[in-house]
Amino acid sequence: MPSAVSPLAPPEVPNMPVIAGVKLATAAAGIRYQGRTDVLLAILDKGTTVAGVFTRSKCPSAPVEWCRAKLKGGKARALVVNSGNANAFTGKTGRQSTALTAAIAAKAIGCGANEVFLASTGVIGEPLDATKFDGVLGSLADGASTGDWMSAAEAIMTTDTFPKVATATVKLGNTAVTINGMAKGAGMIAPDMATMLSFIFTDAPIAAGALQSLLKSGVEDTFNAVTIDGDTSTSDTLLAFATGAAAANGAPKISRASDPRLNAFTKALREVMADLSEQIARDGEGARKLVEIIVEGAVSKASARKIAMSVANSPLVKTALAGEDANWGRVVMAVGKAGQPADRDKLSIAFNGIRVAKSGARDPSYDEAEVSATMKEPKIQIRIGLGLGKGRDRVLTCDLTKEYVAINGDYRS
């Protein structure tokens, strides 16, 4: 299904270091795709803590419900991810399937089923035959190694055109700890084609509660500030695992998110999350432009977010961007429809730093040729000034192209 690599793919792929306490393995279980890997098993050392953030959908997938329930234990020994079938809207069968998958993994690894975390992405509404994991997870457990992060990121792809990884190394106390992350996206989010999944691993010794706080506060301006098409998957999942292996090298054990020794780690974690979420925008289905929308001068950050999302999700703004048209009239429209405080006559709009509208009318000084040239860039920043208060926010999106319609319309599931 993946087509040519997005022209917005990052030019360089980072070298992914080992995370002590994490072993990875992938396999082709033939769940839906042929000729590619579709199962990832991550094995986590004893003592690994876990935190998670999930879709806000009222109709979540069976694996999301599974993870939510198991998160209470705060401990993880394994992560099993499959692509090709989302195990969503599968009723009782879906719940049985998650239980069976976890049982198979628990047996292969020698842990409790409650310590196995699951994520599935792919077709919705089709029963996931968990017996397919039966032989597979055992072999994976035997062959797992500290090694290949790129293969892991590839195994979880659906319509993604490139694997998404990010890494950071930072001091915790006087000890270097590492954070590795991977993600998949593509639509934000088609249950049948995409779904945002992201998994983050670190050797830092951080208690589950503290890790959960970090994840929750970090997600707001990273994964939750990205939209491809305004659609929300039944399966969106972000899980973070902390093996604690760095404690053996002297890293302090952290039990509270407010611990000042965490500052550098918190910042690095956020950067990994921001990096991965930006890669999701860069790989939006059919995307040809990475679009950053900055709203300033709103009455609050929450109001700025709503306005930024209204612009980011407007089909008319997104098609104009695909057409390389600095159509600020559509931006005005999208600001107006957001239902948030806005004063037309104080509004200003700039594309890539070139102000095209101010004080509720066209900026008489702007140079049409200059604006036309900048709209050809692969990255477009729309800066909207409301002139009302100090609320500011930023979201990332991409343009809406005929390829998006083709990817999502030119096939039969």
Place this chain on the structure above:
Amino acid sequence: MPSAVSPLAPPEVPNMPVIAGVKLATAAAGIRYQGRTDVLLAILDKGTTVAGVFTRSKCPSAPVEWCRAKLKGGKARALVVNSGNANAFTGKTGRQSTALTAAIAAKAIGCGANEVFLASTGVIGEPLDATKFDGVLGSLADGASTGDWMSAAEAIMTTDTFPKVATATVKLGNTAVTINGMAKGAGMIAPDMATMLSFIFTDAPIAAGALQSLLKSGVEDTFNAVTIDGDTSTSDTLLAFATGAAAANGAPKISRASDPRLNAFTKALREVMADLSEQIARDGEGARKLVEIIVEGAVSKASARKIAMSVANSPLVKTALAGEDANWGRVVMAVGKAGQPADRDKLSIAFNGIRVAKSGARDPSYDEAEVSATMKEPKIQIRIGLGLGKGRDRVLTCDLTKEYVAINGDYRS
């Protein structure tokens, strides 16, 4: 700009009767388009009452602000509509332009500027040169006749592919009264390309306050229940004019919307509004399918509306419909993201009466070939059962095709 007529255009155009007290005239003022009419003048007899409903945009156009202010008087003598320039986001110039247009029309007709109503649709952010109306409106006033409703509906088009009219004749007391309506749509709504405008005329003698109540209650399940792309124009305008001429034939003068003699009229008015709003869905930009979304069993009508709109505005549902794919997984996704009460395991979904999902899973009895065949129909009904309560709602939309992207992306404004 308009391309081939939408395949969803109504096969028959109604014969539009005369409305006593209304005269129409159109002209080509060259505001933006060449070789077509772009100004409509409707002259209304003394005593005509007026009601209006407008965009909820926080950044409304200058004509919307003008009409809102003038509506307080409750009286109308003229309506001036131009296509090609929306006079939106034009700052002080925009306000001057509306005042000047109204003054020119008032002079041509011999009425107060406060009795002139205005609507503009077209490019946003460009000053509207109202002096262009100077000679034009005088000639139009001289040549206006009771006649040509189709020409009137054509003059207000932008990316519409067919003019939209509807009519009804009904008894008020023992006297026949007539309701004529026209509308334009296309995107719902691009300020630069489309905008929903609708004008309704009747000879029934109805006080402004009563007319306003009828309009407001009627709009909820007609114009407000249609979405093309979830975008809201700065200029959406619905105006109703009642000349009262039928009083001369014995029609009773109505002062309250609750007057039981209005029942048949109210129903007919609603039918005209429903007809016009359905035509807007039928002429959505790039539309190849008329899509009706019915939500039943919600906790309330308001909740059903939010869920229906979430489905109607989902790019993934709309692209699936364009692909003739009965992709109920995406419907589940859109129900889930609406944020309204929904129980995944009670959900049922049917396409054109064929149930594909029930009790939170695929309906084992459905026939894939039958569903595939029905998805090729030009009209698709998606019926969603929530099984929670008695809330029900219905909205109309269309599919999202590559043509929509082309219309809105393949040009420079």
